[in-house]
Amino acid sequence: xxxxxxxxxxxxxxxxxxxxxxxxxxxxxxxxxxxxxxxxxxxxxxxxxxxxxxxxxxxxxxxxxxxxxxxxxxxxxxxxxxxxxxxxxxxxxxxxxxxxxxxxxxxxxxxxxxxxxxxxxxxxxxxxxxxxxxxxxxxxxx
Amino acid sequence: xxxxxxxxxxxxxxxxxxxxxxxxxxxxxxxxxxxxxxxxxxxxxxxxxxxxxxxxxxxxxxxxxxxxxxxxxxxxxxxxxxxxxxxxxxxxxxxxxxxxxxxxxxxxxxxxxxxxxxxxxxxxxxxxxxxxxxxxxxxxxxxxxxxxxxxxxxxxxxxxxxxxxxxxxxxxxxxxxxxxxxxxxxxxxxxxxxxxxxxxxxxxxxxxxxxxxxxxxxxxxxxxxxxxxxxxxxxxxxxxxxxxxxxxxxxxxxxxxxxxxxxxxxxxxxxxxxxxxxxxxxxxxxxxxxxxxxxxxxxxxxxxxxxxxxxxxxxxxxxxxxxxxxxxxxxxxxxxxxxxxxxxxxxxxxxxxxxxxxxxxxxxxxxxxxxxxxxxxxxxxxxxxxxxxxxxxxxxxxxxxxxxx
Numbered sequence: 060x061x062x063x064x065x066x067x068x069x070x071x072x073x074x075x076x077x078x079x080x081x082x083x084x085x086x087x088x089x090x091x092x093x094x095x096x097x098x099x100x101x102x103x104x105x106x107x108x109x110x111x112x113x114x115x116x117x118x119x120x121x122x123x124x125x126x127x128x129x130x131x132x133x134x135x136x137x138x139x140x141x142x143x144x145x146x147x148x149x150x151x152x153x154x155x156x157x158x159x160x161x162x163x164x165x166x167x168x169x170x171x172x173x174x175x176x177x178x179x180x181x182x183x184x185x186x187x188x189x190x191x192x193x194x195x196x197x198x199x200x201x
Numbered sequence: 202x203x204x205x206x207x208x209x210x211x212x213x214x215x216x217x218x219x220x221x222x223x224x225x226x227x228x229x230x231x232x233x234x235x236x237x238x239x240x241x242x243x244x245x246x247x248x249x250x251x252x253x254x255x256x257x258x259x260x261x262x263x264x265x266x267x268x269x270x271x272x273x274x275x276x277x278x279x280x281x282x283x284x285x286x287x288x289x290x291x292x293x294x295x296x297x298x299x300x301x302x303x304x305x306x307x308x309x310x311x312x313x314x315x316x317x318x319x320x321x322x323x324x325x326x327x328x329x330x331x332x333x334x335x336x337x338x339x340x341x342x343x344x345x346x347x348x349x350x351x352x353x354x355x356x357x358x359x360x361x362x363x364x365x366x367x368x369x370x371x372x373x374x375x376x377x378x379x380x381x382x383x384x385x386x387x388x389x390x391x392x393x394x395x396x397x398x399x400x401x402x403x404x405x406x407x408x409x410x411x412x413x414x415x416x417x418x419x420x421x422x423x424x425x426x427x428x429x430x431x432x433x434x435x436x437x438x439x440x441x442x443x444x445x446x447x448x449x450x451x452x453x454x455x456x457x458x459x460x461x462x463x464x465x466x467x468x469x470x471x472x473x474x475x476x477x478x479x480x481x482x483x484x485x486x487x488x489x490x491x492x493x494x495x496x497x498x499x500x501x502x503x504x505x506x507x508x509x510x511x512x513x514x515x516x517x518x519x520x521x522x523x524x525x526x527x528x529x530x531x532x533x534x535x536x537x538x539x540x541x542x543x544x545x546x547x548x549x550x551x552x553x554x555x556x557x558x559x560x561x562x563x564x565x566x567x568x569x570x571x572x573x574x575x576x577x578x579x580x581x582x583x584x585x586x587x588x589x590x591x592x593x594x595x596x597x598x599x600x601x602x603x604x605x606x
Contacts, residue, residue: 073603095540096570120538
């Protein structure tokens with residue numbers, strides 16, 4: 060099995076610059092994996108249709124924390140429609156539902172999590188932030 | 202002595218160090234063979250048919266019950282009730298004994314180190330009856346002190362639930378003393394022996410336990426079989442738990458009379474293959490001998506305790522009293538999540554458990570969310586411990602530079 064713990068995941072998982080509070084945020088959403096205790100809160104600041112800034116707080120394993128942080132890097136500056144498409148692609152990648160590798164390009168750094176699909180026990184750690192962001196958009200009518 | 206060779210899965214997967222026997226052990230070939238042999242030669246629904254194959258199946262099932270009764274020194278075979286797992290055995294006690302015998306303002310006392318299966322059912326009984334659920338807490342040695350036990354078990358206590366060995370800490374509780382004290386106060390005692398019976402001789406008469414439960418799969422037997430031992434005079438007075446076929450005497454349109462023990466508590470077709478398998482697992486244990494098992498495991502755990510204690514980046518959650526410590530060791534690499542530790546060890550073929558081990562109140566009491574847990578059995582060797590230690594060093598080296606920030 061390939062080692063998932065590469066530079067990107069270790070950097071983002073242990074000491075993320077995205078782990079902070081926004082001065083002002085429009086929406087926030089809590090995500091929780093009761094079985095392992097991963098617990099995150101995602102904050103989003105919008106500028107019209109564009110995600111101007113995001114941040115997160117919480118705790119958990121390196122995979123859940125890095126996945127949250129990398130997601131924030133990738134979604135920052137995107138439109139809501141683009142963000143939804145990226146989230147959908149990420150979830151499909153982890154669930155191994157994507158056959159065309161070219162589709163993964165839009166994930167940018169988040170492609171680092173591709174091998175989590177080989178670690179079924181950790182899939183929920185990698186997906187926590189993305190499902191939480193999905194919920195956040197849905198709940199707020201976006 | 203190499204016991205790995207008795208276990209086909211360990212022979213086939215030589216690269217694996219299986220350190221999760223506290224969750225479930227592997228099964229030796231002799232157990233797997235007996236189960237297969239039963240299905241190949243003797244399978245029929247017991248207690249039902251008049252034809253000889255069913256009679257044979259019934260005989261094997263009931264002989265296994267006798268064998269299991271003898272193994273834990275129960276007085277009567279009908280004191281052994283089969284269930285799906287230890288959780289179901291505990292639920293049976295909670296529903297059939299607890300709900301009928303606990304009244305408002307009575308007390309149920311359990312230890313903080315109980316597995317959820319010996320905790321959640323008692324919460325339910327307490328809520329339903331208006332009783333109080335009180336906890337015996339551990340001291341800084343991860344043990345229950347005599348004072349704590351005697352402070353918590355009072356004249357109001359009707360039921361004491363206690364695990365023989367903690368599945369998180371490995372602490373061996375002095376259940377014999379707890380039972381003696383609880384009886385003096387008029388309470389009955391439910392012992393969870395799931396973690397102890399794979400490692401030490403259980404004698405229900407010597408302990409004087411009122412109820413004692415365990416599961417087959419943690420002692421080299423098959424999955425899907427739990428055992429409930431109960432004193433006959435208590436079981437006789439209890440109402441059935443699950444209703445249906447084979448647990449009845451006469452069924453009328455509006456009324457039913459129930460079968461005597463043990464059938465009263467065994468509704469529906471039972472796991473005969475599983476019972477045969479457990480009986481074979483007990484043969485396997487007896488052939489090695491508990492004395493031998495204890496000797497081998499003591500040396501192994503002693504070695505593991507020493508080697509792990511040398512790693513200064515580890516936090517170890519175990520009693521300093523070696524004599525009170527069984528085959529489970531919980532630990533954390535400071536600052537690294539247990540799931541990451543377990544996933545990285547897995548890359549090197551070391552199988553440990555990470556999480557809350559179905560003991561959330563205990564972990565919360567200890568100020569933790571989760572731990573890594575290595576648990577050992579007769580087939581583990583010092584090489585397995587070495588592989589664990591090497592693996593932990595590797596994990597720490599990878600995380601070290603991120604931890605110092």
